[in-house]
Amino acid sequence: MIPISKPFIGEEEIARVIEVLRSGMIVQGDKVAEFERRFSAYIGSRHGIAVSNGTAALDIALKAIGVGEGDEVITTPFTFVATSNAILFQRSKPVFADIEEDTYNINPDDVMEKITPKTRAVVGVHLFGHPFDVRAILEICEDHKLMLIEDCAQAHGAEYNGKKVGSFGIGCFSFYATKNMTTSEGGMITCNDDDIAEKCRLLRSHGEVRKYEHVLLGHNMRMTNIQAVLGLAQLEKLDWMNEKRRKNAEFYEKNINVEGLRKPVEKSYAKHVYHQYVLLVEEDFTMTRDEFSKYLTENGVGNAIHYPKPVYLQPLYREIGYEKGLCPTAEYVAERVISIPVHPLLSEKELEKIVEVINGV
Secondary structure (H helix, E strand, O other): OEOOOOOOOOHHHHHHHHHHHHHOOOOOOHHHHHHHHHHHHHHOOOEEEEEOOHHHHHHHHHHHOOOOOOOEEEEOOOOOOHHHHHHHHOOOEEEEOOEOOOOOOEOHHHHHHHOOOOEEEEEEEOHHHOOOOHHHHHHHHHHOOOEEEEEOOOOOOOEEOOEEOOOOOEEEEEOEOOOOOOOEOOEEEEEOOHHHHHHHHHHHEOOEEEOOEEOOOOOEOOOOHHHHHHHHHHHHOHHHHHHHHHHHHHHHHHHOOOOOEEOOOOOOOEEOOOOOEEEEEOOOOOOOHHHHHHHHHHOOEOOEOOOOOOHHHOHHHHHOOOOOOOOHHHHHHHOOEEEEOOOOOOOHHHHHHHHHHHHOO
16 A cells, blocks of 8 residues: 655654663753754744644644634634634634635635634644645735734645745644654744744743743643754755655646546645645546545555545534534535645655556546
8 A cells, every 4th residue: 555644754863863862861952942943944934932743833822922712713624623623722713714716725705704803813724735825814914903823734845925834924833743844743833023932932831931930821832852853854854855745746747637636736826845635526527535535545545535524514613503504615625635645755656556546547
């Protein structure tokens, strides 16, 4: 079976982890600080705050900008549940804006429709490695005095008009094992505001300004030196890994030729880094999405559904009052998308097999 994803861990990562283990300083320390500096410089942000995972990054970012009970935060329903769960953690209400038909990213027109006097922020997701329309969302936020949080968990190194995502608002990254770069578990917040950055640092570690002096209610959401050296090694080859993803996607674009399968787009403003390569099974395809998934599996091609339903149709969200029909485009897309392997470790032979299987449907 050709795996849907596979982390690229080499001898350099192993050597650096061994070095940290032998040093005895395995918790948060100088390697974390170095990773923060190098990653934020890569993104083009003044600050980097390393945390335990991507969900922690979102939770801390929302707290740092003052989102709280009774507030509303607009976000996309078509992503992993962590994005909207982080809003619920603040005792705030996730307000779901529908998605674009081509990029599957949050639709700025529907964001405008969902703004109320209670709206405090917008959390946009750069889905599958393709940036959302940052300029359009930023203009809305500026006009309505809203904060912008960029969920960059799937978009390390992606660019909007030549500028890295995560440098426009408050960036929240995940370094989970399936991401474009990994620290096994881990996350990062990037921002340009000194006060927000300082509050994020306090929130990740018990609100501690100095040893045993605590000024606010914080978490234990720190990154370790072990994770940080993994991140440093991964960052050095991130551009290469992303370019390999882009070349794999280009191969699919040129060679997959089946009526009824819609391939991903790359808008003129975007540099897509293909965290996932997502096909959409249209109505005139020869089989349903689920039948196609079974066919791929039976023929040795790993695949996955990202995502099988909008977040608001998850049982948790149905229990708190969200109903079907809220975002029609997201509901339509969720019934039809399927992801195929695009990770940088795919060989030419594997790429050819994937295309052969798909074209032979």
